[in-house]
Amino acid sequence: MHQVFLIAKKELTNIARQNALKILFPIILFLLGFSLYAGHIAYKQEMDMVKKAQEERRAEWLEQGNKHPHIAAHYGTYVFKPKTLLSLFDFGLDTYTGTSVYLEAHYAHEFMFRPVQGYGNMARFGELSAALVLQLLLPLLIIFITFQTFSKEKETGTLKLLIGQGVSMRSIYLGKVLAYFLIVLLILILFFTGLYIVGIIEDDSLVMQDVGLRVLFLFFLYVGYLFVFTNFSVWVSFKSSNARNSLLTLLMFWITTGIIIPKTSANIGESLYPLPSLKAYKEKIKKDIDKGLPMDGSKEERLVKLKEQYLKKYGVDSLHQLPLNFEAIRMQEGEEYAYKVQRVHDSLLNRRFEYQNRIGSIIGFVAPYISVRNFSMALAATDGYSFNDFQEKTKVYRLKLMRKMNNDMAVNSRYGEFYEYKAGRNLWETVSGLEYRTPSVMKIFKNYRIELMSLIFWVLIMFLLIPSSHKNKLI
DSSP states (O other): OHHHHHHHHHHHHHHHTOHHHHHHHHHHHHHHHHHHHHHHHHHHHHHHHHHHHHHHHHHHHHTSOSBOHHHHHHHOEEEEOOOOGGGGTOOTTTTTSOSEEEEOSSOBOOOBOOGGGGTGGGGGGOOOOHHHIIIIIHHHHHHHHHTTTTHHHHHHTHHHHHHHTTOOHHHHHHHHHHHHHHHHHHHHHHHHHHHHHHHHHHOOTTTOTTHHHHHHHHHHHHHHHHHHHHHHHHHHHHHOSSHHHHHHHHHHHHHIIIIIHHHHHHHHHHHHSOOOOHHHHHHHHHHHHHHOSTTTOOHHHHHHHHHHHHHHHHTOSSGGGSSSOHHHHHHHHHHHHHHHHHHHHHHHHHHHHHHHHHHHHHHTTTOHHHHHHHHHHHHTTOSHHHHHHHHHHHHHHHHHHHHHHHHHHHHHSOTTOOSSOOBOHHHHTTSOOOOOOOOOHHHHHHHTHHHHHHHHHHHHHHHHHSOOTTOOOOO
């Protein structure tokens, strides 16, 4: 082990003299710092906008005046998706998903105001985030400072001299990996310490209650990923006959696993499991609401059963004799059934999304970038599962809002008398705002088991690449 540390010390001295490190190291640190700062500014601005919009919509809801509860249900309100603190590190899918949704009676609207809509064709190039720097640009730094670590010493005869002095190839290899990985580790420690400090300052506990734990997992995630790149880069240099071949091999690996394969896997997923158009999706939902799901009967048949149920329950002969306004009961039953149908179709749609994503997850065993990208988005709560979780909670919130309006109408108004009854601020105040919490970290591990196994697989492979202690033969 003493030899390993001596080799690492010698290698660090050599690295410090490299022009590539002197140029790229400050650039990487600048990009990480700048992207974190820019992400923080964007986070603050959007949170301020969301807070202001929430306060304005809340005031509009409370100050809408006296009106019939069903009219208030149509007047509706907006729900805004809060930014998570770690979105300043990894933007994930936030750029492509909506930030607000309008809630009203009878209609389930889609999310609006996707940030990507304002970017035009530039959206295809992505955005510079700290996560992108760690996932693609830092591996480039590793490539440029490691590609000649063995090949250069082979050419100068230094490697043969070390072996002749009794230093094992394993010690030389481990010493080099340790030296380069210490540089990477320094960058990661500096960056994630800064990210954690930002987390403490901002205190995002209302939306994300486990920021510290997520930052810790992100740190270990990138430690594992960049260890893979460091070890693999040293191994390629170890196996290559010269520095040129080593550099070409590593750049080809970076381009293939970081750009070509991820794009190809996404295209394969979309081809194998195509998604319906929004129009077709909406039409299927409407059809199932009107004609009914299997064994439920049509809309008219369900209404007849509902009438019979309430007439029998209260022992009366007509809807006018009911102690409740049947019109409100009918409308709420329609909301409940529409939600039931929506969940069925959402489940089918999400299953296709999962099948698409699973293609990429499995390909992560070939391209580790895919696995770390997906897992990073999940820990930042900017992935598809997090968005679907917020969507579902929004739909439940809408259903509760409609239930409250319709129940008030059922209790306080008479059947056939719509305009006579008006509710006021006392009712509006009973509707609280949506308080969203991100899913727990443990749920992330459940959703991203394949990505986790892929990263563990790559780390284990890297350990297997380390030369054994008895092999001192030069390649």
